Amino acid sequence: KSKLVIAIDGYSSCGKSTVAKDLAKLLNIIFIDSGAMYRCVTLYALENGMINSDKIDEDKLKSALNNISISFKFEAATKTNETYLNGELVESKIRSLEVSSHVSSISAIGFVRKKMVELQQKMGETESIVMDGRDIGTVVFPNADLKLFMTASPEIRAERRFKEFQEKNENISFDEVLENVKSRDHIDETREESPLKKADDAVVLDNGKIGKEEQLNFIVEELKKRD
Ligand code: C5P
Numbered sequence: 189k190s191k192l193v194i195a196i197d198g199y200s201s202c203g204k205s206t207v208a209k210d211l212a213k214l215l216n217i218i219f220i221d222s223g224a225m226y227r228c229v230t231l232y233a234l235e236n237g238m239i240n241s242d243k244i245d246e247d248k249l250k251s252a253l254n255n256i257s258i259s260f261k262f263e264a265a266t267k268t269n270e271t272y273l274n275g276e277l278v279e280s281k282i283r284s285l286e287v288s289s290h291v292s293s294i295s296a297i298g299f300v301r302k303k304m305v306e307l308q309q310k311m312g313e314t315e316s317i318v319m320d321g322r323d324i325g326t327v328v329f330p331n332a333d334l335k336l337f338m339t340a341s342p343e344i345r346a347e348r349r350f351k352e353f354q355e356k357n358e359n360i361s362f363d364e365v366l367e368n369v370k371s372r373d374h375i376d377e378t379r380e381e382s383p384l385k386k387a388d389d390a391v392v393l394d395n396g397k398i399g400k401e402e403q404l405n406f407i408v409e410e411l412k413k414r415d
Contacts, residue, residue: 192217192316192411193331195324197384198338200372201345203395204320207338207403209268212318214404220260220311222321222328224271225304226295227282228258231273239290250299258307285353285360288368292375295322301381322376325387334410337386340396345369 194211196204205221212219229249230239236252238245260269270279281287294300301323308328311317319328325335346366353360376384386392391410393403 191314192333193312193329194318194411195329195332195335195387195390196318196320196338197322197325197336197386197390198320198393198395199340199342199345199384200369200376201349202338202340203348204338206400207336207393207395207407208318208320210400210404211407213267214408215316215318217316217318218311219269220308220317220319221269221271222304222308222319222324223291224260224282225258225307226300227287227291228271228273228278229253229256229300229304230287230291230294231278231282232256233294234286234290239294242293244290244293244297246297249294249297253299253303280356283352285358285364285368288372292372292379296375296379296381298381322384323382325390326385327382330387333414334407335387335390336393336407336410337390338393338395340394342366342370342373344396 192215196208198204208219208221232252233239233244233249238248238252257274259272261272263270270277271282272278305328308319312319312329321328325332325337343366346362346369349369350362350365353365373384393406395403398406
């Protein structure tokens with residue numbers, strides 16, 4: 189097939205991006221981390237005083253939305269996509285616990301989703317793509333060639349994120365990370381606007397049970413079935 193669209197959805201921190209990146213590399217197609225886009229909007233809102241304690245100034249955010257430019261640049265040295273917000277490299281900033289603790293509230297806002305979905309669909313218009321997120325198979329690319337839904341227990345997922353924070357020497361407890369993972373899942377699953385949900389035609393992949401190689405093999409087999 190000339191143009192391939194692969195949608196990967198699932199809970200927070202269950203290894204979606206890792207699988208998506210490996211798959212993109214294997215198939216030599218682009219990879220887009222849609223969560224990074226919602227994280228950029230959240231960072232922008234935080235930096236511009238639109239989130240005070242837990243209250244979001246939606247009017248201010250709505251009128252600023254068109255000033256938020258998000259782009260990805262493939263970094264040859266690290267072989268990863270780096271995220272830019274209005275020209276600034278924000279890859280590290282958008283992964284902070286502060287951004288993580290507000291991102292699900294920001295991404296529950298209808299006008300934010302509408303804008304992000306438009307941008308994401310445009311990215312998949314012309315080129316083969318693998319995109320990971322929460323609503324990629326249900327809303328962004330309902331006609332994707334392959335849809336995967338990834339899961340793993342909250343503890344396994346929190347453990348993974350906790351290790352990442354430790355590597356960055358960030359002083360965050362395991363319980364805080366677990367709490368964040370659980371609370372994001374809850375907001376993502378129960379929001380009104382395109383909640384996190386397995387698409388009817390998605391294939392389930394439990395990332396807690398099988399390793400990286402096996403997952404890739406599994407996906408390649410699924411792709412073959414659809415050829
Ligand atoms: O994938 P990641 O965990 O970085 O995404 C951060 C947050 O962005 C999620 O918890 C979710 O609230 C939101 N998100 C979303 N829809 C997507 C991708 C992410 O609502 N397609």
